[in-house]
Amino acid sequence: MFQTEQNAIEEQIINIIAQKGLTIPEKIHWNAIPFSGEWGISTSFFQLAAQEARLNKTGQPQKLNVASLAQEIANAIAASITLPSGFSRVEAVKGYLNLYFSTADFSQRVVDTVLTQGDKFGWGEAKGQRILVEFSQPNTHKAFHVGHLRNVVIGDAICNILEAAGYDVIRANYINDTGLHVIKWLWNYQKYHLGERPGKDKTRWMGDLYAEANHRMEESPEAENEVRALFARWDQRDEEVIALWRESRQWSLDGFDEIYNLLGVRFDNIFYDHELEKPGQKLVEELIKKGIAIDERPEGPVIIRLDDLLGLKKETYRVLVILRSDGTSLYSTKDLPLAIEKFEKFNPDRSIYVIDVRQSLYLQQIYKTLAVMGHPDWSERCYHLSYEIVNLPGNVTIASREGTVVLLEDLVREAENRALEVVKEKNPELNSETMQEVAHMVALGAIKYPMLARDNNKIVTFDWKSALDFNGQAAPYIQYAHVRANSILRRMDGDLPDSTAPQYDLEPSEVQLIDLISRLPAEIQRAAQEYKPLHLTNLAYELARSFNDFYMQCPVLKAEPDIKSARLRLVAAARQAIANVLTILGIKAPQVM
RNA sequence: GCCCCUGUAGCUCAAUGGAUAGAGCACCGGACUUCUAAUCCGAUGGUUGUGAGUUCGAGUCUCACCAGGGGCGCCA
Numbered sequence: 068m069f070q071t072e073q074n075a076i077e078e079q080i081i082n083i084i085a086q087k088g089l090t091i092p093e094k095i096h097w098n099a100i101p102f103s104g105e106w107g108i109s110t111s112f113f114q115l116a117a118q119e120a121r122l123n124k125t126g127q128p129q130k131l132n133v134a135s136l137a138q139e140i141a142n143a144i145a146a147s148i149t150l151p152s153g154f155s156r157v158e159a160v161k162g163y164l165n166l167y168f169s170t171a172d173f174s175q176r177v178v179d180t181v182l183t184q185g186d187k188f189g190w191g192e193a194k195g196q197r198i199l200v201e202f203s204q205p206n207t208h209k210a211f212h213v214g215h216l217r218n219v220v221i222g223d224a225i226c227n228i229l230e231a232a233g234y235d236v237i238r239a240n241y242i243n244d245t246g247l248h249v250i251k252w253l254w255n256y257q258k259y260h261l262g263e264r265p266g267k268d269k270t271r272w273m274g275d276l277y278a279e280a281n282h283r284m285e286e287s288p289e290a291e292n293e294v295r296a297l298f299a300r301w302d303q304r305d306e307e308v309i310a311l312w313r314e315s316r317q318w319s320l321d322g323f324d325e326i327y328n329l330l331g332v333r334f335d336n337i338f339y340d341h342e343l344e345k346p347g348q349k350l351v352e353e354l355i356k357k358g359i360a361i362d363e364r365p366e367g368p369v370i371i372r373l374d375d376l377l378g379l380k381k382e383t384y385r386v387l388v389i390l391r392s393d394g395t396s397l398y399s400t401k402d403l404p405l406a407i408e409k410f411e412k413f414n415p416d417r418s419i420y421v422i423d424v425r426q427s428l429y430l431q432q433i434y435k436t437l438a439v440m441g442h443p444d445w446s447e448r449c450y451h452l453s454y455e456i457v458n459l460p461g462n463v464t465i466a467s468r469e470g471t472v473v474l475l476e477d478l479v480r481e482a483e484n485r486a487l488e489v490v491k492e493k494n495p496e497l498n499s500e501t502m503q504e505v506a507h508m509v510a511l512g513a514i515k516y517p518m519l520a521r522d523n524n525k526i527v528t529f530d531w532k533s534a535l536d537f538n539g540q541a542a543p544y545i546q547y548a549h550v551r552a553n554s555i556l557r558r559m560d561g562d563l564p565d566s567t568a569p570q571y572d573l574e575p576s577e578v579q580l581i582d583l584i585s586r587l588p589a590e591i592q593r594a595a596q597e598y599k600p601l602h603l604t605n606l607a608y609e610l611a612r613s614f615n616d617f618y619m620q621c622p623v624l625k626a627e628p629d630i631k632s633a634r635l636r637l638v639a640a641a642r643q644a645i646a647n648v649l650t651i652l653g654i655k656a657p658q659v660m
Numbered sequence: 661g662c663c664c665c666u667g668u669a670g671c672u673c674a675a676u677g678g679a680u681a682g683a684g685c686a687c688c689g690g691a692c693u694u695c696u697a698a699u700c701c702g703a704u705g706g707u708u709g710u711g712a713g714u715u716c717g718a719g720u721c722u723c724a725c726c727a728g729g730g731g732c733g734c735c736a
Contacts, residue, residue: 101679111678117716133716161679162716206736246736368734382662382732391734398736427664428731455665455730462729493698509698521673524665526729533672537698539684540673547698555695593676605674608683615699624695638695660698 068177068585069168073097073108075151076166080110083144090118099582100165104575106582107154107167112137112144116162137162171568174581174637179566181584181640189587189647191233191595199237199413200226200452202421203332207244207319208252210274211326212472213529214457214465220518220653221454222421223332224600227651232595237413240334241405242323244316245341245396248277250298253311254290255280257297270322271474273315274467281468302395326475330511331653338408340401347400351390359439360389368392373432376439387432402433403440410445417448419598424453424524452598454523460530473529482510485535486543494660501659508655512542515654520604540608542654545645548611548618549656552642555623556635563639564632571630576617577637583610584644591651600652607648614641 077095084091092115100109116136141159148157155169181188202222205211222238230236255276256263265272284290300308327333351369354360360371368391373384389399409418420430430451438446458464465472486506490497497505514534518527537543556563573581586606594602623634646656 096676098676098678109679113678113716120716137716163679204736243736248736363733370733385662386733388734393734395734397734424665425730426736429736453665458729489698494696517672525673526666528672533685536685541684541698543698544684547696551696551699558695597676601674605683612683618695619700622695660696 068180068588069108069173072151072153076148079148080144080164083147084115084140087140087143089115089140090122100163100167102575102579102582104578105155105167106170106173106578107165109163109165111163112140113162115140134162170573170578170581171570173585174573174578174633175566175568177581177585178636178640181643182563182566182636185643186647186650188643189591189651190231191588191592193235194233195235196416197235197237197413198229198417198419199239199409199415200229200419200421201239201241201338201409202226203327203334204241204243204422205319205323206246206248207242207316207323208249208273209277209319210467210472211270211323211475212465212467213475213478214472216330216475216478216514217454217457217518217527218421218423219327219330219332220515221452221523221600223330223653224519224603224651225419225421225452225598227653228591228594228600228603231591231651234595237336237415238334239336239338239409241338241340242320243340244319245301245344246398247294247298249312249316250294250301251280251284252277253301253308253315254294254297255283256315257311258293259283265318265322268322268476269318270326271476273319273322274472274474277467298395329479330515331655336413338405343401343404343408344396346404347396348390348394350404351400354389354440359436364390364392364394366392371432371436371439373435373439377435384432384435385428387429387436389436399429399433403436406433406437406445406449407442410442410448415448417450418445419450419452421452421454423456425456427451427453452523455526457518457527457529460528462528465529473531478514478534479510481531482514482535483507486510486513486537489537490660497659505657505660508657509537509543509546509660512546512649512654513537515652516542516545516604519600519652520608522601523599542649543660545607545611545649546654546657547660548614549642549645549649550658550660551618552614552638552645553658555638556642558624559635564635566636567629567632569630569633571627571633574617574621576613576620577634580610580613580617580637580641583613584640587644587648603648603652607645607652610641610645610648614645617641 080095081091095110097108097110100107113133116133119136120132138159138161141162141164144164145157145159150157153169153172155167158165200222203219205215226236226238260276284294297308301312351360354371355362355369359376360369362369368388371387371389373387374382377384387399388397389403391397406418409415422430434446434449437449456464459471463471483506486509487502490502490505520540521527583606590602590606594600621634623631623638626634649656
């Protein structure tokens with residue numbers, strides 16, 4: 068946010084270094100100064116000092132040299148640098164050069180920028196690059212549980228982050244509406260539930276019948292043959308089977324729509340498994356003809372020996388199975404034409420797959436297969452955004468087959484009930500409709516935040532106690548800070564005051580709050596670069612904490628007129644920054660709580 | 661056997677190779693005639709799994725080992 072000033076200072080530093088006959092560094096790296104009530108930027112000279120120490124070869128212990136040499140360089144620069152306007156002072160400390168902002172100028176700039184840009188504050192300039200993000204990938208005829216939730220929440224947040232960073236994003240879903248799990252479901256339905264229809268909660272009902280199908284199959288010995296026979300009828304496009312599939316599939320799709328609406332997630336493009344089955348089988352034949360795939364049928368499946376094709380001696384990508392020995396399709400049968408279709412249809416600069424970590428080898432195999440098929444460029448543009456799974460306490464894996472699931476609808480309902488209790492207790496004068504709305508926003512925020520607030524490759528352990536705990540580092544805390552800011556602004560007489568540089572010494576809590584607000588644009592870029600929503604959950608929390616600190620220490624409405632004006636604008640800017648970062652995370656910011 | 665991930669306070673987790681490793685929870689002690697106390701302040705709590713190495717500097721990079729989890733020819 069202070070690029071111009073940084074550049075001007077960098078130029079000076081480089082000149083001074085050159086005058087001293089020292090090696091000019093390739094890049095000057097700026098950090099924040101550890102906060103002590105003042106605000107500014109900082110760089111260190113250890114690298115430069117180490118370089119000089121090596122060149123001099125004094126034979127002295129280098130350890131002592133570097134620290135003091137870095138301090139000498141910092142001293143020299145501090146002594147001869149001319150501070151651009153907007154800076155209050157410069158200091159050399161422990162090898163660091165610290166440049167402090169004159170808070171009046173810079174805080175005005177930050178606040179003005181936020182209020183001018185409004186809900187686009189933090190957004191980067193358009194990069195002219197297209198990114199396709201595939202996420203969610205639900206299975207029809209199965210339950211939707213908290214394990215699937217992490218995928219949707221991360222995928223949605225990543226799309227928002229990339230969009231905010233300046234990319235053109237295509238949100239893609241890939242719905243698995245065919246496969247063995249569907250046939251099992253149809254078998255159970257035909258045999259034991261024919262004519263029944265789902266109730267209000269479609270996804271739960273579909274999931275229950277799927278779990279039941281698995282139990283029945285375990286119990287009855289003839290089931291496996293019946294299911295196989297049904298799969299064969301499906302493959303022959305038997306009218307009765309197709310009709311039943313079409314109807315039941317739609318129940319799942321309707322249920323998914325409800326879930327996505329509930330979560331506030333949308334898609335630009337939906338790919339369906341069943342559309343890729345035949346193209347996939349055709350593609351397999353081509354690959355066999357080209358000598359890329361090896362046909363071991365009928366004794367074995369159709370495979371691709373990736374290590375052999377790539378000339379790798381050490382086992383790396385191993386063997387990918389692309390068609391069953393009976394000719395029916397696998398995941399890979401369909402993922403290959405899907406990967407191709409994405410490029411042919413959208414030509415994205417990057418094609419991202421949000422899929423859990425257990426499929427990392429498989430996805431590398433798919434990407435490498437694209438390369439050996441003659442599309443190395445596409446292969447390189449593919450990226451597996453992997454994340455760890457959600458477990459239950461005691462390291463129990465969530466499995467829809469076993470029924471060890473926490474259903475999304477149960478979680479949301481419990482969280483809403485809990486949130487409603489708290490709203491009633493904390494703010495009884497709200498009308499019941501508002502209470503419901505607030506409870507909904509709080510519940511969903513509380514559910515989403517912990518899925519985003521730990522690193523993607525860390526396992527999330529779901530337990531009811533912490534899922535329903537709204538205290539501490541959690542979404543409701545951040546939402547509450549937004550509500551407090553909103554509350555002040557609601558009570559303000561008239562419009563927001565015009566911009567002025569504050570004519571008083573800012574409190575440390577004000578300086579810190581402004582500092583954090585100013586970091587949003589850079590943090591969005593970083594989160595996009597590293598595909599890590601975590602950076603934004605951290606910033607959101609720090610913003611809220613800093614605002615609460617400010618709220619405690621700095622009266623706004625009762626302050627002297629000039630102070631009041633500046634603080635009102637700061638409150639408005641803080642509210643905007645918090646709202647923006649929450650929006651990117653897919654979390655709503657309520658007006659009251 | 662090969663590969664990947666994780667290991668930081670009692671618990672759950674942070675920390676662009678850089679200044680004194682920080683939060684929350686839990687526990688203990690304080691603060692509501694003051695813009696919403698879903699808040700704030702204070703106290704306690706650390707050999708960053710172990711051992712080497714690279715570096716001026718390592719929780720962060722490299723290697724080995726230990727512990728836990730995951731993946732590896734017809735599941736998705």
